[in-house]
Each structure stands twice: as structure tokens, then as C-alpha cells.
Amino acid sequence: MLQEKTFITFNRMIAQNIYLMGFRSKKMALLSKPGQFLMIHLVGTQMDPLLARPFSVHSIKDNDILVILYKTVGKGTSLLSLSKEGDTISIIGPLGNGFPLPGKNQIPLLVAGGMGIAPLFFLSQLLINIKKYELKMFLGFSTSQEIVLFNELTSLGLDLSIATNDGSYGKKGLVTDILDQYLEKKSSIKPMIYACGPVDMLKEVSLRAISLNLTCYVSLESQMACGLGLCQGCAIKANNTTNKPYYYVCQDGPIFLAEMIDWGSL
Amino acid sequence: MPKTPNLSVEIGGLILKNPVITASGTFGYGNELNQLINLSSLGAIIVKGLSLEPMPGNPPPRIVETPCGILNSIGLANVGIKAFIKEKLPALHKIKTPIIANIYGHSMSEYAKITKIIEDTEKIAALEVNISCPNVEKGGMAFGTDSYTAAKVTEHVKKNTTKPVIVKLTPNVTDITSIAVAVESAGAQALSVTNTILGMAVDVPTRKPKLANIIGGLSGPAIKPLALYLVYKVANRVKIPVIGLGGIMNYEDALEFLIVGATAIQIGTATFVNPKTAIEVVDGLHNYCLRKKIHTINQITGSLKEYGESNEKS
Structure with a gap:
């Protein structure tokens, strides 16, 4: 874990309200693993918004630039979207556990909902680097305008x-609809699922994985004050078969096995 | 060469190398930030509120940001005093700064039992008694809003320990000074002023409270003026040291608390924003004293001037 003040190297809109931002930190870039996150604070906005915001690492560029992918949803991300190359930001990271990698005979399968694509892009880069998987990724977006990284993922070989949701591209419906079709058709293979996206989607994916007895890792989000295990704010109810009542997303996650979570509470 | 200023302060017989303490509930179990800061540079570390048995805490969402502040309803989630001593405290053994346990009980006898356990734990230097948590049903703030019960809790703790006893007060009362005086008479050696202020936030589209617990405690710069006022009031009524906290973000905020009468200060919410805040406040106070040729930080405590006084630089 490191804390650094650094400069934004780029911040550009790549789709409606969706931005890619890069900032230089060689040390943090070296340490970061897919699924881990950073706490980011724009220097000069210390009072309102007060807190740093968690962002998963989206990719590493040129070995020393950390890249995040974000959508403007509130005050913090709106301010972030206005920041420019050369502006100072404060970052703490890498934080959290990251995605465990598949075992020798496990076939990874990625499921992303909307901005859930952010950490899965980094994961897919790594997976393709270590082994020439025929990597399959299911993506769900609300509309074609929000489809990002199509070319990047395709050129990686995914x-x-x-x-x-509106049928403006691909199949009309939810990402779980196309996942269901696939799992039904290919019932002989037992993929290992990596999922990131809105909590309702993660719940649906997890419940399917549990019922089919598939290993499934989900990347969860929660309201977080510190990201460092100090406040115990980011509690997620644990499955009651464990003796822990709550997990903390920042310390115990953000990556969890589907069966660890009490999905009924979410 | 200018003389190095003396930043040390005394709290109930406990000497701190500087007046900067990390606030309970904002510094985990003490060791979480050891990769980012030198924990031995702090005046003292107050760890997360500890109860006799583990407590799960409140259902999420437990935390929400509000303008210049945070509302929390953590609900004293903690591993319990025994697990803390066994699993968390060993990591702090090499740290050369006093560790203070913040304790919480559901009943008078629980406060006494936890105190006894701490009395036998050498590494814990002092106790901060939480009679002011707004986020638990039993005990907590209920003990801190009534002078009689606040004094009773203090007595129960004092009877069972030789270590310094600090009592953390709640601002959610009509007259904090009457509680402060009662707790002082019952033997408290210092007071922490103040815990969080009750508050709530509503999500308009869903008309739901933003916290599952509906209400929570407000902290951060939003409460600084109120906290400062309470410290000023309490420090003028009691003889024991007052430890000021509430929205301190930098050394200048810390100086305001010292000037109105605090002997030491705590850094809470600011640690979430920047984990190095407490260390930066220590450095800031050091440099301020150097610049102003102040030999000992105690000279600042209670140095508030009257409005009509001359503005000579000191």
C-alpha cells in the first residue's frame, strides 16, 4: 500500500459520461493486480466532496501509468471528469485482494455489466498474457451508446x-440472458466465472453459479469512507454459514466468492 | 540554532510526546496504516471502541457522505476486548506510542469487566470510556446524557483500574458542562470532547434514509465550530485536561482547539481523507512553535484572547 500525489496524464471522454483517466505512478503500477482498487482524491477539493472515492484499476499503460474507467454519477466523479492533464491527484493503493487466477484446468469466463468492465479489462489482459485462453466475455449495457472498449477487447482476442437493455445493440435484454443461453448450450463445460457490475446483476450471476456448482468470483462495491479498514463502513452481510457476520469490502474484498455473500440482504 | 519546541503534554499522568491522538473508530485496531505512516510519531493511538463480547455492528449502509462531513452508523462493530488483546495488540508491541483502549459496555458491570481485563494488559496505557456512541440501542449515549449515570460509569471504571481514565462525552445534550463536572467529580482524569452529533440524510427519489439505521453520527469539518464551542465551554468549567476533537483537518484547526482550552487533540474523519493527517498535524504544530518561538505547546492551551485585546504577535 502506497500513498502518492501525482499528475493526471490524460482524462478523456470515451462514451457518453464515461471517461478514461491515467496518472503516473510507477511503484503503484508495478504492485497493482486485477481486481484491486485505488482511493482517489482530487487535490484542492478537500472539504466537499470530503472523501476519496474508490476506483478499480482498469489497466496499466507503459508500465508506469495507472488507468481508471469511470462514469459520472455524482459530485465526486463530475469534478473528476473536469480535471485536466497536469492536475494533481492523491492516490492510495493498490488496495484489496484482487482476483484469484484460474487453476490449471479451469476455463475463465468474464461477465461485465456496464462499468463492471473496468476491472475485468485488466483481468482479461493478464489472463491472455499468461495463457492463450479462448477467452469469452459477456457484456451488458443499458444502450449501445454506453458500449466501451469494444475494439480493445476484440483486439486482445476476446x-x-x-x-x-434497449436492444440498440446485440441481444435485447440483460447480460444474464445471454449468459444463461450459453451455460445451457455448453452444459458440459464448467467455466470459472469472474463478474463485475451492478449488485442486482452480480446477485443473479452468483445465484446461477451457485446452483450450477460453478466457481464464481464477484467484484463488489460499497459506500466506503477510507478503503483502508479503518472505519468498518463498507460492511456486506456474510452468508450465514460463516461465523463472520459481515465482510468489509475494502479488507476482505472487493473480490468475493459468490457463496460467501448473503445475497438476500442485497 | 532555535530550540526544539517541547510538544509533550500530560493526560492523567500519562506523558504524550505530542498532543496529537488518533480518534477511536477512525484508526482501526491501530496497525492498519503502518505501511503509510510512522505510528511511533503519534502522541497516542486510540483504537476502535471495544466491548466485552464481539459486536457485529449495524446493517449496511453504515456510512454516507454529507456536505463537509460523514454520517456513520457503524454500531461499534468490533472483535471484542479478548480477541483484540490476543489478535490485534501484538502487532502494536514495537510501536513507541501509548495505546489507549476505547471501551464500551451495555451495562455498568460490563464496563467494570472490560476495565479489569485492560488493567492486566500492560501494553494498554489508558482507557477512554465511551458513554457517547449514538449508534447502539443500549448503553452508549444513554449513559452519557445523564449526569448521574455518566458519573456512575466513571466510578465503575475508576474502581477497577490504576490507569488514566478519559471519558468521551456526547454533544447530544442540553448542557455538556453538567455532565463534564459530574464525570470529573467521579474521578475522570481527562475528557474527550466531542463524539459525533446525531444526524440523518434522506434519499429523495426513494424517500428512504441513506443509513439503514436511519440516524447516525455526524463528523468531519461540518461539526468543527460546534465542537470548538463545546471544548471552550467544558475547558472553562473543569480542572482536568480536555482533549478536543471534531472536524480537525490540519494543524491550524488543531491550534484553534488548543487556544480555546484543549490540552491535546484527536484526529478522526481527516484520517479517512488523508491517512497522513495526524503526522502532518504533528509537523505543523512543531513548525508553528518554532516560527512563533513557543518553547512548550502548553503555552498555547487556553490562550484565547478577548476580542478587544491588542493583536501583538505571539
Whole structure:
């Protein structure tokens, strides 16, 4: 874990309200693993918004630039979107556990909902680097305008299946619809699922994985004050078969096995 | 060469190398930040509120940001005093700064039992008695809003320990000074002023409270003026040291608390924003004293001037 003040090297809109931002930190870039996150604070906005915001590492560029992918949803991200190359930001990271990698005979399968693509991009880069998987990724977006990274993922060699809620691209419906079709058709293979996206989607994916007895890792989000295990604010109810009542997303996660979570509470 | 200023302060017989303490509930179990800061540079570390048995805490969401502040309803989630001593405290053994346990009980006898356990734990230098948590149903703030019960809790703790006893007060009362005086008479050696202020926030589209617990405690710069006022009031009524806290973000905020009468200060919410805040406040106070040729930080405590006084630099 490191804390650094650094400069933004780029911050550009790549789709409606969706931005890619890079900032230099060689040490943090070296340490970061897919699934881990950073606490980011714009220097000069100390009082309101008060807190840093957690962002998963989206990729590492040129070995020393950390890249995040974000959508403007509130005051913090709106301010972030206005920041420019050369502006100072404060970052703490890498934080959290990161995705465990598949075992020798496990076939990874990635499921992303909307901005859930952010950490899964980094994971897919790593997976393709270590082994020439025929990597399949299911993506769900609300509309075609929010589809990002299509070319980047395709050129990595990923096989993409896309669903949009409004049917403006790919299959009309939810990402779980196209996942279901696939799992039904390929019931002989037992993929290992990595999922990131809105909590309702993660719940649906997890419940399917549990019922099919598939290993499934989800990347969870929560309201977080510190990201460092200090405040115990980011509690998520644990499955009651464990003796821990709550997990803390920042310390115990953000990556969890599907069966660790009490999905009924979410 | 200018003389190095003396930043040390005394709290109930406990000497701190500087007046900067980390506030309970904002510094985990003490060791979480050891990769980022030198823990031995702090005046003292107050760890997360500890109860006799483990407590799960409140259902999420437990935390929400509000303008210049945070509302929390953590609900004293903690591993319990025994697990703390066994699993968490060993990591702090090499740290050369006093460790203070913040304790919380559901009943008078629980406060006494935890105190006894701490009395036998050498590494814990002092106790901060939490009679002011707004986020638990039993005990907590209920003990801190009534002079009689606040004094009773203090007596129960005092009877069972030789270590310094600090009592953390709640601002959620009509007259904090009457509680402060009662607790002082019952033997408290210092007071922490103040815990969080009750508050709430509503999500308009869903009309739901933003915290699952509905209400929570407000902290951060939003409460600084109120906290400062309470420290000023209490420090003028009691003889024991007052430890000021509430929204301190930098050394200048810390100086305000010292000037109105605090002997030491605590850094809470600011640690979430920047984990190095407490260390930066220590450095800031040091440099301020050097610049102003102040030999000992105690000279600042209670140095508030009257409005009509001359503005000579000191």
C-alpha cells in the first residue's frame, strides 16, 4: 500500500459520461493486480466532496501509468471528469485482494455489466498474457451508446457477446440472458466465472453459479469512507454459514466468492 | 540554532510526546496504516471502541457522505476486548506510542469487566470510556446524557483500574458542562470532547434514509465550530485536561482547539481523507512553535484572547 500525489496524464471522454483517466505512478503500477482498487482524491477539493472515492484499476499503460474507467454519477466523479492533464491527484493503493487466477484446468469466463468492465479489462489482459485462453466475455449495457472498449477487447482476442437493455445493440435484454443461453448450450463445460457490475446483476450471476456448482468470483462495491479498514463502513452481510457476520469490502474484498455473500440482504 | 519546541503534554499522568491522538473508530485496531505512516510519531493511538463480547455492528449502509462531513452508523462493530488483546495488540508491541483502549459496555458491570481485563494488559496505557456512541440501542449515549449515570460509569471504571481514565462525552445534550463536572467529580482524569452529533440524510427519489439505521453520527469539518464551542465551554468549567476533537483537518484547526482550552487533540474523519493527517498535524504544530518561538505547546492551551485585546504577535 502506497500513498502518492501525482499528475493526471490524460482524462478523456470515451462514451457518453464515461471517461478514461491515467496518472503516473510507477511503484503503484508495478504492485497493482486485477481486481484491486485505488482511493482517489482530487487535490484542492478537500472539504466537499470530503472523501476519496474508490476506483478499480482498469489497466496499466507503459508500465508506469495507472488507468481508471469511470462514469459520472455524482459530485465526486463530475469534478473528476473536469480535471485536466497536469492536475494533481492523491492516490492510495493498490488496495484489496484482487482476483484469484484460474487453476490449471479451469476455463475463465468474464461477465461485465456496464462499468463492471473496468476491472475485468485488466483481468482479461493478464489472463491472455499468461495463457492463450479462448477467452469469452459477456457484456451488458443499458444502450449501445454506453458500449466501451469494444475494439480493445476484440483486439486482445476476446470473444464478446453483448446485450443491451434497449436492444440498440446485440441481444435485447440483460447480460444474464445471454449468459444463461450459453451455460445451457455448453452444459458440459464448467467455466470459472469472474463478474463485475451492478449488485442486482452480480446477485443473479452468483445465484446461477451457485446452483450450477460453478466457481464464481464477484467484484463488489460499497459506500466506503477510507478503503483502508479503518472505519468498518463498507460492511456486506456474510452468508450465514460463516461465523463472520459481515465482510468489509475494502479488507476482505472487493473480490468475493459468490457463496460467501448473503445475497438476500442485497 | 532555535530550540526544539517541547510538544509533550500530560493526560492523567500519562506523558504524550505530542498532543496529537488518533480518534477511536477512525484508526482501526491501530496497525492498519503502518505501511503509510510512522505510528511511533503519534502522541497516542486510540483504537476502535471495544466491548466485552464481539459486536457485529449495524446493517449496511453504515456510512454516507454529507456536505463537509460523514454520517456513520457503524454500531461499534468490533472483535471484542479478548480477541483484540490476543489478535490485534501484538502487532502494536514495537510501536513507541501509548495505546489507549476505547471501551464500551451495555451495562455498568460490563464496563467494570472490560476495565479489569485492560488493567492486566500492560501494553494498554489508558482507557477512554465511551458513554457517547449514538449508534447502539443500549448503553452508549444513554449513559452519557445523564449526569448521574455518566458519573456512575466513571466510578465503575475508576474502581477497577490504576490507569488514566478519559471519558468521551456526547454533544447530544442540553448542557455538556453538567455532565463534564459530574464525570470529573467521579474521578475522570481527562475528557474527550466531542463524539459525533446525531444526524440523518434522506434519499429523495426513494424517500428512504441513506443509513439503514436511519440516524447516525455526524463528523468531519461540518461539526468543527460546534465542537470548538463545546471544548471552550467544558475547558472553562473543569480542572482536568480536555482533549478536543471534531472536524480537525490540519494543524491550524488543531491550534484553534488548543487556544480555546484543549490540552491535546484527536484526529478522526481527516484520517479517512488523508491517512497522513495526524503526522502532518504533528509537523505543523512543531513548525508553528518554532516560527512563533513557543518553547512548550502548553503555552498555547487556553490562550484565547478577548476580542478587544491588542493583536501583538505571539
